[in-house]
Amino acid sequence: MISMKMNFRAAVLLGSILIGASPVLAETVLHRGNAGEPQTLDQAHTSINIEEFILKDLYEGLTVYDAAGKIIPGAAESWTVSDDGTVYTFKLRDNGKWSDGSPVTAGDFAFSFQRVEDPKTAAGYANILFPIKNAEKVNKGDVPVDQLGIKAVDDKTVEITLERPTPFFLELLAHQTALPVSKASVDKNGADFVKPGVMVSNGAYKLVAHTPNDSLTTEKNANYWDAANVKIDKVIFYPIDDQAASVRRFEAKEMDLVYNFSADQIDRLKQAYADQVHISPTLxxxxxxxxxxxxxxxxxxxxxxxxxxxxxxxxxxxxxxxxxxxxxxxxxxxxxxxxxxxxxxxxxxxxxxxxxxxxxxxxxxxxxxxxxxxxxxxxxxxxxxxxxxxxxxxxxxxxxxxxxxxxxxxxxxxxxxxxxxxxxxxxxxxxxxxxxxxxxxxxxxxxxxxxxxxxxxxxxxxxxxxxxxxxxxxxxxxxxxxxxxxxxxxxxxxxxxxxxxxxDLWLVATKVKGWQDNAANQHLTRFLSIAE
Structure with missing residues (x-):
């Protein structure tokens, strides 16, 4: 009897604690209008920014753009450059993991870059990595893929040798083409590695659902190295190329972000939504x-x-x-x-x-x-x-x-x-x-x-x-x-x-915090939060 009473009181107390804590535990969801259906979620075949917005939430390159559009460390925590500017050595994060819990390794990056340059892959954006030694020759089939100037020194050290000094190389590594894939996943699943429930990613989010021409849903990746600082639990991308429909859904509070809206609506939207309308000059x-x-x-x-x-x-x-x-x-x-x-x-x-x-x-x-x-x-x-x-x-x-x-x-x-x-x-x-x-x-x-x-x-x-x-x-x-x-x-x-x-024309709901306009048009969800 005594133990039952104690259990009952404990249950009541626990219930009150959970009720009181419910606002903290509530799932935060970001609804993003994305201006069109992606052609692919395979970084080797990506070419347009509506794919980039999704892929950079799912994957993380050696470098990334921060909220202000500046290059910062990503999957690599640090790097050094040789005196002649042709050899970059990257130290991967010890706690870098794929969404399945396996470690992100230097071998994954070497495999990913070789895959992009392999002529069998037919990557449309292979030229992005041409500054890497032998990349163009590999892509043309003149030399084998193992001659590409990237190697895994050890599991956590990536060494990349360039054809010549390239002042913008760290920016190239933040491009979606340079995002890694899990070698184990691609070897096991082949072309299916991009599918929901199959995809293994190393970014702040993981892919959980994709209904073409309707929505694409990602959820916070618990194995991400900086998961503790990722504030948004779920992101739903809506591939709407009907700009009027996107604006209507924003006005109905069904979408929190809208990328691209009809320019003839600028004056009206500014009057109605003031600083929620963002016009950001870009390159x-x-x-x-x-x-x-x-x-x-x-x-x-x-x-x-x-x-x-x-x-x-x-x-x-x-x-x-x-x-x-x-x-x-x-x-x-x-x-x-x-x-x-x-x-x-x-x-x-x-x-x-x-x-x-x-x-x-x-x-x-x-x-x-x-x-x-x-x-x-x-x-x-x-x-x-x-x-x-x-x-x-x-x-x-x-x-x-x-x-x-x-x-x-x-x-x-x-x-x-x-x-x-x-x-x-x-x-x-x-x-x-x-x-x-x-x-x-x-x-x-x-x-x-x-x-x-x-x-x-x-x-x-x-x-x-x-x-x-x-x-x-x-x-x-x-x-x-x-x-x-x-x-x-x-x-x-x-x-x-x-x-x-x-x-770039964006509509950004007031409740979305951490947004910064930038010429690079980079807005990773990991840098955003929602204040209801």
Whole structure:
């Protein structure tokens, strides 16, 4: 009897403690609007930022971006660099574990980097790691994968040897392509290693569910080395490319974060939600690519004429409500090591003078009014802003050249897959967000050897030669000069027509704490918290 009474009292006392503690124990959930369905969760095949946002919650590279967009230690707690800048030695965290509790090892990183460069993997972003010794040769099949300049000195020491000093190498290691995979998991599960319930990850979160075109759910990884400081228990990503629907769900408090919303809503949203509206200038360029494999886009005069006839001021002010700025260079301003970009020469002309010059060029090429008819198809990924830009550009080309312009749109994954797989087109919308703060990241897109991102298949031996020299140049000033010459040549040839320097548009609910706007557009959930 006595023991029963004591047990009853203990149970009552325990119940009261649990009731009192319930607010602390309540699960915190972050609802993230993610602007589209990811093509893949395999870091070897990732290419767009809506995949990056998910992958960087699930996995952690040797380095990571903090809340302010600065590089800090990630899976590696420290590193040293040789005097000549070509050998990096990383010390992995002793308590670094995969979500299944097994240790994260140097062998996992060596395996992951070899997997990316292995030509059998066909990684579209393999070039990100080309600064590593023999990476390009491995990727081309010229040397075996075990010749890649990365080795596991021991279980917790990774040594990476570079082809040449690379000032932005630590930033490359924070890229999603450099995220590790568990060798044991890939060996066991093959392509299925990306599936919920199968995936083994080393980041702050683990994948628990994924219903394509509906939601993707992650939960806090209890085995993460810094799990004690991860404040949000669950993250649900919603792949909504319908921007109006995203805003409605934010306004209904169904989503806490929304990435990308229609720019014509900026004024209304600012009035209604004030500092919950975030407009953050970023290292990103909005451009159109011309398919140089076919006429008339193989003619530089046609490309120049089409590009210079586009009123970028109209696009920036009327469509993007001033949240983006007109662009006449592929490289955006704001890269400290590069300075002022090399702009297209027509950027200094008034819009009327540009149009006059464009008409003359088009006539000289034999197209437009009085010449061969211009029939142009503009491809873009589904998005109200992109549709408005395409409609405006179509109208400009119709009014200036009498062109007949049609529009074709696909969802973001299908659009970029089509371009990356070499599909033919006339003109295609694209955007590039810096993987690292260096002009090379934007210019390398147009190398003839870049089979993934050189959408228009631009080929210029002179451009390629300038870029090659820039890779071999160790003096920063001389390297910058070569990159400026390469950009000037590209802006003359106009294989791409830069329209806008972009800003990232986010809606961030007041209850989300720890958010910091940054040019790198890096917002890992591990640095956020929720205050109800």
């Amino acid at each position: 990103a360029t909005y451009y159109y690519a011309f398919d140089t494999r076919q006429e008339p886009y193989s003619d530089v005069r046609v490309r120049q004429a089409l590009s210079m006839s586009v009123d970028r001021d109209f696009l920036a002010k009327e469509i993007y409500s001033g949240s983006q700025i007109p662009a006449y260079s592929m490289v955006p301003p704001g890269i400290e090591t590069y300075g002022e970009p090399s702009k297209a020469d027509f950027g200094t002309l008034s819009q009327l003078d540009r149009e006059d010059k464009a008409i003359a060029l088009m006539k000289e090429a034999g197209y437009g009014e009085g010449g061969k008819p211009l029939e142009i198809e503009i491809r873009y990924n589904t998005n109200p802003n992109h549709e408005r830009v395409a409609t405006a550009v179509a109208d400009m080309w119709k009014n200036t050249f009498g062109a007949k312009v049609s529009l074709v749109n696909l969802d973001v994954s299908s659009h970029y897959a089509y371009l990356q797989e070499g599909g033919k087109f006339n003109v295609a919308r694209a955007g590039w967000v810096a993987d690292y703060a260096d002009a090379e990241n934007f210019l390398a897109l147009s190398l003839s050897s870049n089979k993934t991102f050189n959408y228009g298949h631009y080929e210029s031996p002179e451009f390629d030669a300038l870029m090659k020299k820039s890779y071999e140049e160790t003096d920063p000033a001389a390297r910058s000069k070569l990159l400026h010459e390469a950009e000037a040549l590209m802006m003359k040839d106009q294989p791409v027509a830069p329209f806008l320097t972009q800003a």
